[in-house]
Amino acid sequence: MKRSLPILPLAKRITTSAFVLFLTVSFLFVLVRIAPGDPSQKFISPNLSPKLVEKVKTSFQLDKQIHVQYLSFVKNAATGNLGVSYAFHRPVVEVIFDVLPFTILFAVSAFALQLIAGLLLAVFAFHHNQKIWDKLLSRGSMFLYAVPSFVSGLLFIYVFSVQLKIFPSSGIKTVGTLESSFFLLLVDYTKHLFLPVLVLSLTGLPVYFKYFRENFEENQKKLFTLYLRANGVSERKILLSHLIPNSLNSIIAYAGVDLGILFSGALITEVIFSLPGMGRLTINAILGHDYPLIVGCTLTAGILIIFTSLLADLIRLNIDKRLIKGLLN
């Protein structure tokens, strides 16, 4: 089997996505500037002269025409310079890179948890096909699917942080533990991130469970399973080396998009547990009228989403060459 990557369709895909992204960002750039509200307002205080407000506006380049601002933005963005955040007084790129490692860690752990737990539960349910466990799990997943994260998050905080006092309710680490060992730090992080990761993965878990469960069911009815079973291949082997890989295939496309969205920030969870992630950064930028940061966050989110769905496609390609043609659409 030839192992060459289908460069042309992939390139085409990337270009389209990049173009869509460019349009979105441009649209946003104009939108935030024509919208009411003014970023210089936050600098008003009794001690300040109104002249300073004008100065601030000038330094934000807000006194210029929109198209002038836009052109200079595009020019700068091409060289990787997204401007300086109004609120942080630092380059947008730096601000975003400050929160990105945490966001990725947070998103990947929640993603891994929901994927693995979803798979294991689906296997479990499949084993108990149509028995009480299976029904219970599918009912339970339907219930879980309907619980918004701000409900589950707050209830968890109430039970685990307020009543039982097992887990901290916010932040990512205990500040003050400066000279502690790596191991202690790890434990500290884990304790802080346990509840948020759990809450974040609970919303995705039922989806994966359902996906896997239904795929198993479907594939089981297919001829090749019957054939394998007739040939005396063990159930365990069928599951491990046929049913699961076959199901993975269709899930990866969904998972790619899902991970991308997680990367761009799990807004509600971050708000509830006051975590320093992309979601909260974005919403604070929006509420603080921090135009360069809004645009920067959107751009980052867009790039991450394109990247993950591309990654998903590549993995799928390696699993199944037949899909190359499907990608073209």
Add this chain to the structure above:
Amino acid sequence: MLLASYLGLLFSDYRTALDQFSLNMADYFCSLFLIIAIPVFLYFKRKKLPTLKTFSFLHYSVTVIFYIFLFAPVITNDNFDFQKDISVTRLLPPFSSIHALHLKSDTKKPGRLNDFLSLKRNVVKNSFDDKIVFYDSLRQNKSNVVCFQNGLLISLPLSSIDLLNGKPKISMRHFVLGSDEFGRDIFNRIIYGTRISLLIGFCAVILSLIIGVVLGFLAGFSGGVTDVLLSRLTDLFLSFPIIFFIILILAFFGNSFISVIVVLGFSGWMSLFRIVKGEILSLKTKDYFITAQQLGLSGTKLLLREALPVIAVPVIVNTVFQFGNVVLSESALSFLGLGIGNDFPSWGAMINSGQEYLAQAWWMIFFPGFAIVLTLITVNDLGRKLAHQFNPRMHA
């Protein structure tokens, strides 16, 4: 009774009657009308109805939610904003009751209008009532009644109090699901919150439906450039976490009842668009369609006649799911403080305010949360059942 009185007033003094008309009252009339009309209607149509045995959890919950939606004023018979004597009534746990002392009401003035007004006050409740006083404990001496309100003392002359056999008239007010930080009844607010959630859901979904179907038809019909443009637009909407756009629009352009509906409506049309477009494209390749076209029948007319029934099923199913999404989004927005404002109670906003009292009052979060979960389960279930019924092979 109120209706009769109002009608009387309407005939006798048309102008005043119009001034008296308010939405709350209309709401009350409608609820009253429906509560009588529906059983009557059901009675006449009883043969066509499914028997009780086929009723499942889903039927029950759909019925209950609709019932609440329609009859909110009749169920609670209280203003959702009612508050009084916060010191005594705030943050009460579920199933608590509070004593209320009744003050003498103003002497009635005669006249049709005043009769009507006093009746109206009894039916359409206000958010205040200066004729009652809540208290923890009470002491009565010769000329005064002293109420204790959480450390505060209020002394009232006996002459101002409504007496019953020489004793002050006392009633109990029950807070079935507890009260919030203003001493407002959580049960009432959840009931009225149902209306807001469902109303926003209906309106936003209808908006999405119109946009999705119209654009879908457009893309499917004309193909070519329009199709490409619209498809790219859909990609654009689908490729980003839409919640940020919603927040941005609401934060920059202001949030209100209408803007929430519009924004949610505009952010949910993509899947409908794809379904409609897909169905129409597949229809165009069908043999009978091509034959009909060759026979000289108008393509547009044909498409409309043929396409509508075909797309109806997936569109309805999708709409139901979309409805669930909107209900969820609305409560999430309200939770973030970007909902419809605080003129009306909303589940998400209730949870948001409960967040501050998390350690003291779990009921402020639990019950509205339960309402959201119940609604979402019901809607998702309904969607799944519908999909199954129309097309057993389709996966929802």
Add this chain to the structure above:
Amino acid sequence: MTVPRKNISLFLSILFSLFIGCKNNSTTSSSQVVIAIPSDVERINPLFSYSINEANINELLFLSLVKHTWNRQAGEVKTEPMFATSWEWNLDSSAIMLQLRDDVQWSDGVPLSINDVIFSFDVYSDPVVESYLYGSFKCFYTDKEEHIISSKTFEKLSETKLKINFKPGSTPTLFNLDFPIVPKHIFDKMPRTEIATAEESFAPVTSGPFNLEKWEKNQAVIIKENPTSFLHKDGNIKRIIFKVIPDYNARLAQLKNGEIDLAEYLKPEDVSQLKNSGSFVVTSLKGREYDYLGWNNLDPILYKKSGKIVPNKLFGSVKTRQALSMAINRNEVLSQYLRGYGAVANSPISPIFKNAVDDKLPPYSFDLAKARTLLEEEGWSDKDQNGILEKEGIEFKFTLTISSNNPRRIFAATVFKNNFRQLGIDMKIDQVELGMLIDRINNKSVDAWMASWIIPIPLDLKFSWYSNLITTPMNFPSYQNKELDALLDNLETKITGQQKNDSYKKVEAILYRDQPVTFLYWIDNVVAYNKKLKNIEVTPLGTVHHCWLWQ
């Protein structure tokens, strides 16, 4: 392979500590304080201390010429020496002679000198720099852009003696000299426009009683004692950690379990819990901030259209505003939300200024009957009996705009809404994001709003109550009164003592009578700190203040 014994026991002890108590690993040491701040500082550069946390931290890291303390008895501020050891005004107070220290060094070893002082005045007032104090050097000789002209202003008498000449006719005070001195040798190296984004804003060269130890973005700012500082004293606090905790409940929880030692802006309803635990000192900073209901005294639509000043249909009349002030149950908010940590406000003159305030004014009390009478006199009555007052065909309906992130104001608005409803006034509440609210108030496009003022020390009323709407953009309610203007002008001249206090009382009487806004209540900043901390003085000037004295 053998494992050293010591390591095993270490490992075990780590495991042990893991399961027994991971609560606080190193914050227990008594020489360090952990202070909660709700958001991270943006930069550590005294030129740009836009937020209160930045100002607090900068005050500890950078010396000023003088410092100010609060005299509780007199209700006044008192000036004390810092980098300047003594000073002397000339006879007509148009110039001041400062004696400076010669024993202070920047954290990089360069001595802090008279040149840094002169440079600081220059750079703070330079329009290019956009410092937070730009525009506030009106007492000095400045050019058209309000940039201080150094040659006219400063006279170097010796290396430790500085003479500052003020603009004739101005009334300078020592407050004009109280700001952190910045290092000349650092900021002189770069173009002035780049100071705002300079690397040194994140790794500052400092001169104060504390130095920056570490700044973990979005986590904590850690400062440690500067043993070479003349303010340093053995036995006092050695290290201060400003820990960023955005969420209020988390701040409270961490205060309770000892992860942080001091927190401000606590909710009054949490006080009893803290007091009962016995390990905290709960105190409050009174009289710096008041909430008010703002009434737009002029018609917003006509003003926007033509700039014409026409009284507002609803709030243009004094009697209506008085009635509105009587229609609200302020005491319910005071007792139920502020829980005693607040006091009814009569005017913008805080009760902390004991000599300037008239403590005999009776507050407008909750009196619906009286309010109803006043409104009737103004022509408002409910003729059609639909529950809403009307006058000349207009119903008494308005929208109160508040910011969506302030629970206290949401609470108060909800209570007031019901109060007004009882009187027959229909008030809608519009919660908007803070920036938008400020925008609307500035444009004078809202009818009514609720906001707060943090009052400046020393007392200054002209910036928000003077009639000229162009030069006084902070006169948000657009209240205009010639009599008040005359009094405010008079207060800017060199009157002192009893005369000045009498003028303040007259100002108060006018504002109290006319209720240009409904003054609601003074809000206490509730502060709780661990009992192990000693020598903390919470004054109207602040809590995190003069921390080098803490023990």
